[in-house]
Amino acid sequence: MGWDANDVARLKELWTAGHSAGQIATRLGLSRNAVSAKLKRMGQKRGHKPPTANPRIVSVPKRKVAPLAACARPADKVVSRRKPVATKPAPAQPKEFTKRQLYAMLVDAVKNTGSR
């Protein structure tokens, strides 16, 4: 699998279009993991390598762990600013299609832009 310029182009296209990795992944026949990883790789930022990266050994590292004392947040009176009383005209606003449904249309509308 070599990520061809075409693939990347569509990837970025759909991604920027607001599609999710899953949609693009399914569309391109990859897994969301590949897309996510690719996207991540794209934004590779050089000169940003922590010395001793992670002392973790293998597999499932417990990232996102922040045992910090973030509790130091007295959360003053964060009272809500507004109270959505009612006034919900609820016009005939069609709900957004489910990603799946949208995806179906998306596939059809993929428009094979650069598909030659």
Add this chain to the structure above:
DNA sequence: CCCTGATTCGC
């Protein structure tokens, strides 16, 4: 429950 995004590790 499903999906989404992010990250790391191994190849």
Add this chain to the structure above:
DNA sequence: GCGAATCAGG
């Protein structure tokens, strides 16, 4: 560099 596996959150 790519993909899979995993975790965490919505």
